[in-house]
Each structure stands twice: as structure tokens, then as C-alpha cells.
Amino acid sequence: xxxxxxxxxxxxxxxxxxxxxxxxxxxxxxxxxxxxxxxxxxxxxxxxxxxxxxxxxxxxxxxxxxxxxxxxxxxxxxxxxxxxxxxxxxxxxxxxxxxxxxxxxxxxxxxxxxxxxxxxxxxxxxxxxxxxxxxxxxxxxxxxxxxxxxxxxxxxxxxxxxxxxxxxxxxxxxxxxxxxxxxxxxxxxxxxxxxxxxxxxxxxxxxxxxxxxxxxxxxxxxxxxxxxxxxxxxxxxxxxxxxxxxxxxxxxxxxxxxxxxxxxxxxxxxxxxxxxxxxxxxxxxxxxxxxxxxxxxxxxxxxxxxxxxxxxxxxxxxxxxxxxxxxxxxxxxxxxxxxxxxxxxxxxxxxxxxxxxxxxxxxxxxxxxxxxxxxxxxxxxxxxxxxxxxxxxxxxxxxxxxxxxxxxxxxxxxxxxxxxxxxxxxxxxxxxxxxxxxxxxxxxxxxxxxxxxxxxxxxxxxxxxxxxxx
RNA sequence: GCUCCCUUCGUCUAGCGGUCCAGGACGCCGCCCUCUCAAGGCGGAAACACGAGUUCGAUUCUCGUAGGGAGCGCCA
Numbered sequence: 093x094x095x096x097x098x099x100x101x102x103x104x105x106x107x108x109x110x111x112x113x114x115x116x117x118x119x120x121x122x123x124x125x126x127x128x129x130x131x132x133x134x135x136x137x138x139x140x141x142x143x144x145x146x147x148x149x150x151x152x153x154x155x156x157x158x159x160x161x162x163x164x165x166x167x168x169x170x171x172x173x174x175x176x177x178x179x180x181x182x183x184x185x186x187x188x189x190x191x192x193x194x195x196x197x198x199x200x201x202x203x204x205x206x207x208x209x210x211x212x213x214x215x216x217x218x219x220x221x222x223x224x225x226x227x228x229x230x231x232x233x234x235x236x237x238x239x240x241x242x243x244x245x246x247x248x249x250x251x252x253x254x255x256x257x258x259x260x261x262x263x264x265x266x267x268x269x270x271x272x273x274x275x276x277x278x279x280x281x282x283x284x285x286x287x288x289x290x291x292x293x294x295x296x297x298x299x300x301x302x303x304x305x306x307x308x309x310x311x312x313x314x315x316x317x318x319x320x321x322x323x324x325x326x327x328x329x330x331x332x333x334x335x336x337x338x339x340x341x342x343x344x345x346x347x348x349x350x351x352x353x354x355x356x357x358x359x360x361x362x363x364x365x366x367x368x369x370x371x372x373x374x375x376x377x378x379x380x381x382x383x384x385x386x387x388x389x390x391x392x393x394x395x396x397x398x399x400x401x402x403x404x405x406x407x408x409x410x411x412x413x414x415x416x417x418x419x420x421x422x423x424x425x426x427x428x429x430x431x432x433x434x435x436x437x438x439x440x441x442x443x444x445x446x447x448x449x450x451x452x453x454x455x456x457x458x459x460x461x462x463x464x465x466x467x468x469x470x471x472x473x474x475x476x477x478x479x480x481x482x483x484x485x486x487x488x489x490x491x492x493x494x495x496x497x498x499x500x501x502x503x504x505x506x507x508x509x510x511x512x513x514x515x516x517x518x519x520x521x522x523x524x525x526x527x528x529x530x531x532x533x534x535x536x537x538x539x540x541x542x543x544x545x546x547x548x549x550x551x552x553x554x555x556x557x558x559x560x561x562x
Numbered sequence: 563g564c565u566c567c568c569u570u571c572g573u574c575u576a577g578c579g580g581u582c583c584a585g586g587a588c589g590c591c592g593c594c595c596u597c598u599c600a601a602g603g604c605g606g607a608a609a610c611a612c613g614a615g616u617u618c619g620a621u622u623c624u625c626g627u628a629g630g631g632a633g634c635g636c637c638a
Contacts, residue, residue: 102638137637194636201634210564210634230636248567257565257634265636272638296566296633319568320631326573328631354574357587361575364586383575386631390573393588403601440601451599466598501597516597528599 095127096286099153099160100276102134103145106337107152109389110291110321110329113355117318118289119158120356120377130283131163136275138168152338156348157370165283167275174270177278177308178231178263186307187263189229190217212259228266233274233304235260241299246287246316247382253299261300273297277304285313289379292317292386316379319359319386326388343420345446347413349405350398359383367400395443402439402448407432410439417449418456428456429538437534454524455538459547462554466527471551473559475518478508482519483548492541498533522551 099115101107107115122129131153135141150164181187190213197213204211218234240254263274270278280288295317305312323329329336341351353368360383362368362376402410411431418425425431434452442448462471482504489496501519505512516532523544529535536544 100638104638134638140637197636205563208563212634251566253566259634262636267636269636271636276638291632292567293632294638297638299566317567322631324573326630357574359574364576366574366587385568387575388573390588393574396588399601441599505597512597514597520598526598530599532597
């Protein structure tokens with residue numbers, strides 16, 4: 093039988109990393125088995141669902157490369173279908189109308205809490221009740237009173253719960269709109285879902301859903317409840333943890349490959365391996381190998397992985413993603429070295445594309461002033477001779493390429509009988525305005541011939557002015 | 563309160579009764595390399611929550627305890 097999995101977010105916010113990992117696991121499980129991956133938007137809550145959230149989810153999925161074979165389906169477009177199934181259950185006596193007021197339910201709940209028992213509907217209308225004038229009824233599912241539900245969770249193992257822990261849940265509101273536990277079941281049946289992979293906050297919903305499957309004469313799918321993701325501090329993920337939206341990670345300069353790799357290793361592993369290409373994940377992933385424990389998100393490890401990908405992905409691929417950041421920042425890549433050259437130099441010096449951008453502006457924009465500390469330390473009168481010498485030598489170079497540039501610097505060092513630092517540092521400040529940059533030959537290369545010569549001239553002027561005004 | 567679930571280094575994890583005075587990765591510390599910052603190389607500190615069983619033998623199996631999480635909606 094073909095494996096069919098789905099990701100079913102509710103559009104009440106952005107796609108956060110927890111949801112993204114659940115989506116990834118579902119996607120992998122489908123891809124690993126030649127199955128089908130479905131996207132379904134659970135927007136039955138008209139109040140809280142927004143088109144912006146739908147958009148954010150679709151965009152997040154796209155950025156990560158989690159493509160779906162069917163959908164997106166919208167529950168808001170399936171109300172007729174749900175109403176039809178509600179009628180069927182009503183006709184078969186598997187559901188009933190309940191005229192209890194919200195007030196009565198609340199009082200019942202308070203009393204039960206006070207008595208120390210689990211609050212649940214007492215079945216007041218279960219055996220038939222008079223329609224109350226002016227009260228529009230809800231529809232409740234007639235949950236079995238006897239026995240229990242047992243299911244073998246693909247990650248948790250066997251889970252057992254007694255039916256008397258469950259009550260008759262509402263499946264349709266007074267206005268006829270359906271509720272979550274009911275719509276998921278109808279949809280998963282209609283869409284032929286064979287494996288439900290979702291967050292473990294749904295474990296407790298599963299038994300009641302299984303009862304609905306049975307009432308509907310359907311065989312329940314397999315379930316896999318994956319643990320949640322915690323923030324860096326071990327607390328539940330929330331806004332205060334900074335980046336939680338997947339798209340925020342794009343903003344911050346992470347590669348989708350790195351985020352995916354990081355996410356797959358949260359709760360899943362394959363021996364001692366840390367780095368997995370998408371292809372390898374598909375080869376090796378099995379939902380059954382996922383851990384049961386919630387895991388904390390660790391940005392430092394993500395940073396490390398991101399750099400691994402910056403270093404090993406083809407520079408053209410990294411450059412393509414870097415271009416997006418240039419565009420966001422309003423910097424024209426045409427004003428400096430080709431992005432692939434930039435990437436080849438900067439990849440092992442930064443953790444993120446954003447950092448790469450920040451540290452590379454000087455190759456694309458004008459240099460307005462020197463960092464005060466760096467200038468004070470390196471653009472002193474003693475720097476005049478080396479700057480003048482290297483400037484002259486560079487001006488005479490036939491080819492502006494790293495090896496020639498490196499030679500030029502070394503020869504100058506030898507001729508002046510100075511340490512490398514005595515010439516590289518002033519030159520670095522001259523070229524970039526700061527004391528930190530790639531190796532001096534690569535820095536010269538990226539800054540380019542005209543810009544380099546011009547900046548050396550300006551640094552010399554600065555040194556002379558400073559010498560004259562100590 | 564009730565029900566369900568979870569528990570190996572700071573973090574992510576390996577381990578599926580002896581191979582474990584517990585392995586890898588991130589981070590941290592030290593050394594090396596070095597024109598700055600990185601990257602890289604080498605080395606180091608760092609964990610089986612606790613208590614009973616079962617067993618010749620438990621990190622691995624069972625049961626408790628403690629701690630943590632989730633659910634108990636006319637939210638999803």
C-alpha cells in the first residue's frame with residue numbers, strides 16, 4: 093500500500109521550527125517510501141485563521157523545499173462534507189444533539205474539579221433530551237462507555253486509555269461548524285492518509301479520534317507522535333526565544349539545507365553522523381527511529397552546521413542565496429567582485445549569510461572612514477614606508493589575482509625587512525577600514541585593483557596628516 | 563486534581579544484558595598553525611535522576627519515587 097502522510101497546520105501564525113520539523117518528518121516518511129505527501133490547512137477556526145498565516149506557511153514550506161504532492165486543501169472549503177458526515181452519525185445514532193447551556197457545562201466542570209475528578213461532559217443529553225426553545229444545540233459524538241482504546245504509536249510504542257476517561261465531545265457547534273477532532277478524522281479518511289505524523293500534544297486526542305474512525309466504519313491510520321522542540325533554555329518555544337519563525341531563519345542568514353539538517357537531527361540520528369544531504373536523509377530516515385524525548389533547540393550547533401554548508405555547498409549555490417540578502421539590503425553585487433569569489437573567500441569565516449553580507453559591504457560600497465581604534469593602532473607614521481612601497485608594487489602588477497598579490501606582499505616584506513604584520517595590518521586598515529578581514533592577498537583581490545590603489549593613497553594621506561598633527 | 567507521556571555529558575545524541583571506569587557532535591578550556599579574524603590540527607574537562615527488584619551480570623528489562631511535559635474547550 094502506498095504510504096500517504098500529511099502536514100496539517102492551522103494558519104494562526106507563522107510556520108515555526110517545531111511545525112517545520114513535523115512537516116519535515118512527514119515529508120521524509122513519504123519520500124523515503126515512495127509515498128505521497130499532502131498539505132492541508134486546518135482553518136476551521138474562522139476567528140483566528142488569517143490569509144497572512146497561510147501565506148507564511150506556504151512560503152516557509154517553499155523556502156525549505158518541502159514540496160507536496162496533493163493540496164493545499166482548506167478545511168474551510170469542506171464544511172458541506174463535514175455537515176454530511178455529522179448527519180450520517182446523527183441518523184445512525186452515533187451522535188446526538190445536546191441542549192445543555194454553556195453555563196451548565198461550566199458549573200459541571202467546576203464541581204468535578206473540586207471533587208478531584210477529571211472534568212468531562214456527564215452525558216446529560218445522551219439518552220435523548222427535549223429541544224429547548226431558543227437554544228441551538230451542539231452535536232456530540234456518542235463515545236463508547238465500555239472498554240478502551242489501544243494503539244501502537246510508531247514512536248511511542250503501545251498507548252492504552254480507558255473509554256471512561258473520555259467523554260462525548262462536541263463535533264459540531266450551534267452554527268453547524270465542525271470541530272477539530274472531528275474534521276481531522278473525516279479528512280484523513282477522505283484523503284486516504286495512512287500515517288499521521290504530528291506533535292505529541294495530540295497524543296491525548298488520538299483515542300477519541302480512533303473512536304470516531306470506528307464509528308465511521310474506517311480503519312484508523314498509523315500514528316506517530318513526535319516530541320516538541322524546546323527553546324535554548326529548555327522552556328517551551330515562544331516568541332521571546334528570538335527566531336522561531338522559519339522565515340526568520342532565512343532573514344538571519346541560514347541556509348535551508350542547514351536548517352533542515354539541524355532539524356532532522358533533533359530527535360533523530362544515524363550513528364555518529366551529523367551531516368546529511370536531503371538525499372541521504374531520504375535514504376536513511378525512518379519515523380520509527382525518532383526519539384521520544386523533547387529536545388532543546390541549540391542555535392550554536394545550527395551555526396556550526398550552517399557554516400559547514402557554507403563551506404561545502406557549491407559556491408554558485410551559496411552565491412544564489414547570498415544574492416537574496418544583497419537584494420534585501422539594497423546592495424548591488426555588480427559594484428564588486430563576483431559573489432562566487434566572495435563566497436569562496438568568506439565561507440569559512442562566517443556563520444551566516446547575513447554575517448557574510450555585513451563583513452563584505454566594504455567590497456561593494458565606498459569606504460567612508462577608518463575604524464578609530466584600528467587607525468590609531470596601525471595607521472601611524474611608521475606605516476608610511478610600507479604603504480608607499482606596497483602601493484607602488486601593486487600598481488605595477490600585470491595580473492590582479494591572489495597568487496600575484498601574495499607574492500607582491502611577501503616581496504615587499506622581504507625588501508623592507510619587516511614582519512608580515514607590519515605591512516599587512518596597515519594595508520588591511522587602508523583597504524577595509526578595520527583590523528579584521530580575510531588574508532591580505534584575498535582582501536586585495538576582493539577589493540579590486542582600482543579601489544585598492546585608491547584606498548592605499550587615501551590611507552597614506554591620512555598617515556601624513558596625522559604625522560603633521562600629532 | 564485526574565489521565566497520558568518523558569528522563570545518558572551544559573545541548574543534540576550513540577547504546578537495543580556483558581564489547582561501557584559509557585562513544586560521537588556542538589559549545590567550553592589548553593596547545594599548535596598564523597598578516598588580523600576565522601578555519602584547520604592535536605589534547606582536555608564534562609553524563610547513565612534516585613530506589614527497589616529480575617539476572618551470574620544492568621545504562622540497557624520490571625516496578626516504585628522524584629523531576630519534567632502534554633491533555634482534560636462549542637482552539638487546533
